[in-house]
Amino acid sequence: MPIALDPVAKPVDHLAEFGADDAPALILRDRTLTYQDLRQGIAALAAWLQAKVPQEGARVASWAAKGELTCLLPLAAARAGLVYVPINPLLKHAQVAHILADSGAVLLIGNAARLATLADDDVPEPCEVVEEQAIRAAIDRQAPGLPPSVRDPGELAALLYTSGSTGRPKGVMLSHANLWLGAVSVAHYLELEADDVVLAVLPLSFDYGQNQLLSIWRAGGCAVPLDYLTPRDVIKACARHGVTTLAAVPPLWVQLVEQPWPDEAVAAMRRLTNSGGALTVDLVTRLRALFPAARLFPMYGLTEAFRSTYLDPALVGSHPTSMGRAIPFAEVQVIGDHGGETQANEEGELVHCGPLVALGYWQDPQRTAERFRPAPPSSTYGGTAVWSGDRVRRDGEGLLYFVGRRDAMIKSAGNRISPQEVEDAARATGLVAEAVAIGVPDARLGQAVHLVVRAAPAAVDAEEALPAVLARELPNFMRPQQIHWRAAMPLNPNGKIDRAALEADLRA
Structure with a gap:
């Protein structure tokens, strides 16, 4: 049965209250936390945070791989009356320094290797840096923890920093209600159940990634956080844990469909979800063929409104x-x-x-x-x-x-050109796996269409054939002036193709 659509929001830490005590809530590398463990862990971490940072509304940041602390922090910080600031573990020290300074964080939690890369001036006063192993040692799970919070759902609960296409990242302010209703909404329309297992491969600093935890816990199901190095890691985890729900962004889907999937990795799959960019017709076809029993949910969202x-x-x-x-x-x-x-x-x-x-x-x-x-x-x-x-x-x-x-439309010789239309045409040829169309300043045209592509693995003579095919498929004003071939596309910290990096490269 779908989750009931109750529009009454609550403090976000109450999302840990839905699962049965002995049901699995979080599968880590070395152990599994039941819902009773989850609730005790959140209460204990919240008590430690409140003692460490007694100022209501203070910002607490984390910069670490997916693990117990990073998964529990969104709810524990909210329970302690603090504002959680997750920092993508793929970011480097300069971006971390900006987020710490901009948010005014008073505490940064991270793993030793990452914290060692920070210089003294990367961490502004009065931010204290604490290594996550020290927190694990300090938390007393036997002592009475902090009970579920009683606070206004409209209060600020988290700052999610968006990478953006230009300028420095900006912090989007999310309330308890934003996070709560987002979890209820997604759990409802995906029809998540208590026996579902979600593989959380997306960064927890990404609203789509964080919602994977919150929505599955609203349904009383189980999350498996995974920091993967290769697509094969994702496939192995699906087989090992009987994953029923897999969420990804298009560049990851492209890599996944190019891999062989054993039956045991596909058998339990019930649903696939996509956001962070549009799926192509070819990718939709391949996903439906690879996972014939799974339902495919294309989605659109933006951090400022979560999901639309x-x-x-x-x-x-x-x-x-x-x-x-x-x-x-x-x-x-x-x-x-x-x-x-x-x-x-x-x-x-x-x-x-x-x-x-x-x-x-x-x-x-x-x-x-x-x-x-x-x-x-x-x-x-x-x-x-x-x-x-x-x-x-x-x-x-x-x-x-x-x-x-609106700001990505290419204006060439008086024509408004949608980059997506050019990209779709390139991918439809079957010669390229990924394509990005960019408007490059041109003295004669205003902007010239440049196309950056990665060849499809099975394509033959793609570099020679693509211009001729596009000449047949696109009107003159939409045809790329130049095609740039790449062995791999640059990705931003959320796993999306980094258009800004490609633009900077072409305009250099």
Whole structure:
């Protein structure tokens, strides 16, 4: 049975209360925590945090691999009245220093190897650095822990720093209600059950990654955190733990479908979920063939509003490129340049309204005012909405389709070109596995279309054949002026293709 859609939010640490005492909640490398262990661990860690950092609302950061502490910290910090700041373990010291300074963190928890890379001036005063092994030794699980919190669900619970395409990362302020309702919503539409096992391969500093823990715990199921080095690690973990739910971003899916999957890694799989970029028609076809019994959930989201849409798996075959419809607790509108709702198949900006909308950007009123603005008059929820900057259209059936970002559209010889349309055409040839279209400044055209691609593993003479195929498939103004071949695409810390790095490389 799907999780009940109760719209009443609670403090986020209450999400640990749903599983049966002896049911597995968290499978670590060396042991398994039951829900009773989970609750005791959160209570003990929260008590330690409150004693260490008694200031209500202080920021506590972590910079470590996936383990017991990093999984328990979001709920333990909230219970202690603190604001949790997860830092992606793939970031380097300069980015860590920025996040610590910007958030005003008073405590940084990390593993010894990472903390050793920090210089004295990377850690601002009065931030204290504590190695995670020392915390494990200091926590007394036998002593009375801190009980579940009683606080306003609208209070700030976490800062998630988005990598962004330009500038330094900015902290998105998430409330208890944002995290709680996001967990309830996802657990409901994915129809998660108490016997589900989620393989958490995505960074816990990524809203999509963190929600894997929160939504499965809302369902009373089990999470398996995994820091993988190769796609084979993911496949082995699926087989070892009988994984029923696997979430990934497109670059990881591309790598996974190129690998052989033994029957024992596929047998238990019930659902696949995707966000962080659109799936291609070819990738959808390959995933459905590889996992014939699993339901595929394409999704769209942004950190400022958590998740906006998902496509019903029953519609994936007939509408493989659609973003779907709004998830529970989200209201999605398409607002045209005229300021009103668009008609069917008319392009407009995606505007997200409702209780999943974040509180804004941490200590950045200017950028908050640019993105978080009053909801359109047609909104049922009203209040503040996230104006995404993403261009979408809604078809006659109410299904949404991504067109492109307003600031990513390529303007060439007076033509507005969607990068995704060029990328889709390149991938549809079967000659490339990944493609990124970029507008490069050009004295004659304004911007010239450049295409960065990685060849498909089985492609023959791809470098010679691709220009001719694209010449057949694309109008003159959309054809790439130049195609750049890469053995591998650069990835950002969330596992997405790093478009900003590619742009910088091409414009250098």
